[in-house]
Amino acid sequence: MDNYVELKNLTFRRDGRLIFDDISLQIPKGKITSILGPSGTGKTTLLGLITGQLSPQSGDVLVDGLSVPNLSREALFELRKKLSLLFQSGALFTDMSVFENVAFALREHTNLPEHMIRDLVLLRLENVGLRGAGQLMPSQLSGGMARRVALARSIILDPELIMYDEPFTGQDPVSKGVLVTLIRSLNAELSLTSVLVSHDVEEALSISDQVYVLSHGQVIASGTPQQLRDSDDTELKQFLFGLPDGPVSFHFPAKPLVEEVLV
Amino acid sequence: MIHHYLINAVRRMGINALGVCAGFGRASWFLVQSLTWGKGFKAPFSRLVFQVYQLGVLSLPIILVSGLFVGMVLALQGYHILVGYGSQEAVGQMVALSILREFGPVVSALLFAGRAGSALTAEIGLMKTTEQLSAMEIMGVDPLKRIMAPRLWGGIICLPLLNLMFCVLGIYGGALVAVDMLGIYEGSYWANMQGAVEFYDDIVKGTIKSLVFALVVTWIAIFHGWNAHPTSQGISTATTATVVQASLAILALDFVLTAVMLGGF
Numbered sequence: 001m002d003n004y005v006e007l008k009n010l011t012f013r014r015d016g017r018l019i020f021d022d023i024s025l026q027i028p029k030g031k032i033t034s035i036l037g038p039s040g041t042g043k044t045t046l047l048g049l050i051t052g053q054l055s056p057q058s059g060d061v062l063v064d065g066l067s068v069p070n071l072s073r074e075a076l077f078e079l080r081k082k083l084s085l086l087f088q089s090g091a092l093f094t095d096m097s098v099f100e101n102v103a104f105a106l107r108e109h110t111n112l113p114e115h116m117i118r119d120l121v122l123l124r125l126e127n128v129g130l131r132g133a134g135q136l137m138p139s140q141l142s143g144g145m146a147r148r149v150a151l152a153r154s155i156i157l158d159p160e161l162i163m164y165d166e167p168f169t170g171q172d173p174v175s176k177g178v179l180v181t182l183i184r185s186l187n188a189e190l191s192l193t194s195v196l197v198s199h200d201v202e203e204a205l206s207i208s209d210q211v212y213v214l215s216h217g218q219v220i221a222s223g224t225p226q227q228l229r230d231s232d233d234t235e236l237k238q239f240l241f242g243l244p245d246g247p248v249s250f251h252f253p254a255k256p257l258v259e260e261v262l263v
Numbered sequence: 264m265i266h267h268y269l270i271n272a273v274r275r276m277g278i279n280a281l282g283v284c285a286g287f288g289r290a291s292w293f294l295v296q297s298l299t300w301g302k303g304f305k306a307p308f309s310r311l312v313f314q315v316y317q318l319g320v321l322s323l324p325i326i327l328v329s330g331l332f333v334g335m336v337l338a339l340q341g342y343h344i345l346v347g348y349g350s351q352e353a354v355g356q357m358v359a360l361s362i363l364r365e366f367g368p369v370v371s372a373l374l375f376a377g378r379a380g381s382a383l384t385a386e387i388g389l390m391k392t393t394e395q396l397s398a399m400e401i402m403g404v405d406p407l408k409r410i411m412a413p414r415l416w417g418g419i420i421c422l423p424l425l426n427l428m429f430c431v432l433g434i435y436g437g438a439l440v441a442v443d444m445l446g447i448y449e450g451s452y453w454a455n456m457q458g459a460v461e462f463y464d465d466i467v468k469g470t471i472k473s474l475v476f477a478l479v480v481t482w483i484a485i486f487h488g489w490n491a492h493p494t495s496q497g498i499s500t501a502t503t504a505t506v507v508q509a510s511l512a513i514l515a516l517d518f519v520l521t522a523v524m525l526g527g528f
Contacts (some may be wrong), residue, residue: 004434051401073405091394105402108409157402
């Protein structure tokens with residue numbers, strides 16, 4: 001099986017709004033796949049469907065060959081031990097130190113002795129350059145450091161699939177560079193399958209093997225980063241090159257200005 | 264036109280009724296899932312002890328001080344009523360029976376809902392807002408077992424104990440006023456009380472009430488936290504809903520339980 005995740009003819013509505021309209025895509029094993037698209041296109045929702053936190057109205061989500069919407073609660077939690085998600089906010093446990101945050105999954109899922117937990121946590125913190133920050137509390141970390149601690153926590157159980165939700169948002173250029181390097185090196189060193197959801201085009205394209213671009217509930221483009229850059233599609237160009245107006249309108253739908261202001 | 268309004272009104276009623284039923288269904292499923300610890304989850308005892316500390320020990324000051332003052336006021340009011348009938352010596356049994364049967368379980372539960380219930384809702388709501396619960400789910404750890412179960416059981420254990428402490432302080436508060444301030448003979452205060460209070464009818468039934476209130480208050484508190492909209496206003500609304508609904512539930516259930524226990528129906 002070459003694909004770790006497959007979305008098959010997936011349709012998802014929330015509060016009556018159509019988020020995905022019969023979309024299909026594949027996330028190949030061992031590769032970095034980016035899901036790009038303007039804000040509000042449902043990129044984070046897609047991760048919720050992959051992790052089973054949301055259920056589609058129709059279609060299927062296969063993760064490691066298992067149909068996620070049809071799994072029992074117990075089977076779903078078992079599958080999630082192989083998955084990992086880096087939240088946009090970091091989602092660190094605020095009442096635990098950095099060390100305890102990273103050790104959390106080890107303590108919950110294994111019976112390893114304390115000295116071994118300590119060594120594994122320190123190794124993961126070393127991976128993200130924060131071995132010296134183990135005793136800090138999340139409130140003492142900068143945004144970039146919190147994201148790196150969350151990354152260390154998400155790889156502590158050696159997951160097979162790691163998903164990054166907007167990892168570059170709100171990061172300074174140095175932190176962005178650090179995260180790009182980490183995502184690339186971790187994917188190679190740990191033989192992970194990575195899914196990167198982002199609207200930071202340059203960073204995402206620089207590390208991806210494959211890219212999907214979503215808009216209006218559809219996949220509007222897919223391929224390698226170079227294939228996307230070479231595309232003539234106007235909507236894709238507007239998104240990739242940040243043009244203010246085009247097929248995706250600058251204005252939210254409304255009555256004509258004259259009608260609204262001068263009446 | 265009227266026909267149209269009627270149809271709409273019936274439709275809205277139907278939607279609301281379905282919403283209420285769905286809400287009860289979700290809350291019941293949530294309760295069943297949270298009552299069971301689940302296999303494979305680590306250190307349940309230490310987490311339970313921590314919650315007993317958070318919900319019980321930290322609620323002690325408000326419970327003890329309130330108990331003392333409720334007992335003092337009851338003795339004062341009771342004395343001034345009973346003295347008119349020349350029965351002021353019965354103030355001890357009046358204070359004890361009022362507190363053990365009603366004031367203890369009800370007031371301690373209302374205070375618990377305000378102090379611990381609101382804190383539980385806000386804590387869980389904030390964990391939801393900052394995606395900590397989602398992070399736990401993604402790591403294959405069920406938040407219902409890891410977060411909700413220790414809090415639910417902590418509440419169930421704490422409130423009956425807090426109630427007993429409230430009752431003890433209330434009875435001592437009554438003695439303080441009746442014996443030390445109003446000059447009731449100490450022997451009759453305690454002896455009348457001892458003669459009137461039944462272990463099963465007063466103490467056990469009061470504790471049963473408190474146990475039911477504990478389950479309901481903690482259930483409402485953690486469910487509202489779990490169900491809160493992940494915004495600051497969502498947490499505020501959920502916290503308010505916890506205090507209001509838990510208080511009303513306590514008062515309504517108190518009537519039902521009292522009626523059942525007295526065999527009035």
